Amino acid sequence: MSEAVLFANNDDEIESCFGVMAQLRPHIQREEFLPRVKRQAETFGYKLAYLAADEIKAVTGFRISECLAWGKFLWVDDLVTKNEDRNKGYGGKLFDWLVDYAQRIGCGQIHLDSRVQRFAAHRFYLNKRMIIECHHFSLELEAIDGRPVVDIKPVLPLPADS
Numbered sequence: 831m832s833e834a835v836l837f838a839n840n841d842d843e844i845e846s847c848f849g850v851m852a853q854l855r856p857h858i859q860r861e862e863f864l865p866r867v868k869r870q871a872e873t874f875g876y877k878l879a880y881l882a883a884d885e886i887k888a889v890t891g892f893r894i895s896e897c898l899a900w901g902k903f904l905w906v907d908d909l910v911t912k913n914e915d916r917n918k919g920y921g922g923k924l925f926d927w928l929v930d931y932a933q934r935i936g937c938g939q940i941h942l943d944s945r946v947q948r949f950a951a952h953r954f955y956l957n958k959r960m961i962i963e964c965h966h967f968s969l970e971l972e973a974i975d976g977r978p979v980v981d982i983k984p985v986l987p988l989p990a991d992s
Contacts, residue, residue: 833881833883834881835879835882835927837878838867838879844863844867844868845864847880847886850880850887850888850910850911851891851908851910853912854910875893875894876891877893879892879924879927880924881920881923881924887920888920888923888924889908890906890908890910891906891909892907892908893905893907894932900938900939900941903937905941906940906941909921909924909925909928911924921954922954925958928940942960943966
């Protein structure tokens with residue numbers, strides 16, 4: 831059985847990744863998966879890749895970005911191995927492919943977030959020499975009439991769009 835990491839470039843390839851991705855992102859319905867991946871690809875440069883060994887064993891979604899803090903980096907949005915194929919090395923091979931890809935295109939770092947309760951994932955990332963570098967903060971926003979509703983009033987006015 832030959833293994834290969836491939837980009838999901840067309841609709842059929844993207845849709846073939848849904849079953850594995852849904853194990854990590856169960857809130858996404860099958861009919862919205864393809865449009866979301868395509869929108870994220872067009873808007874944010876999101877790429878979907880998968881490790882195949884007679885069938886899809888692991889999937890990753892990622893993007894390349896650059897910021898003042900880190901320079902050019904690869905951000906891993908999603909990395910998941912098919913449940914029944916965990917602990918067989920597929921996730922590790924896909925992660926190693928991401929490292930190689932990032933280096934080849936000139937990224938200086940790889941970053942990702944992992945939910946605090948995902949202890950097995952944390953062990954995996956630490957074993958891959960990643961470090962816990964910061965806390966990630968979030969704020970859920972609700973929109974009423976297109977305006978965000980939060981209990982924080984801005985101290986300074988927002989700048990006008992240029």
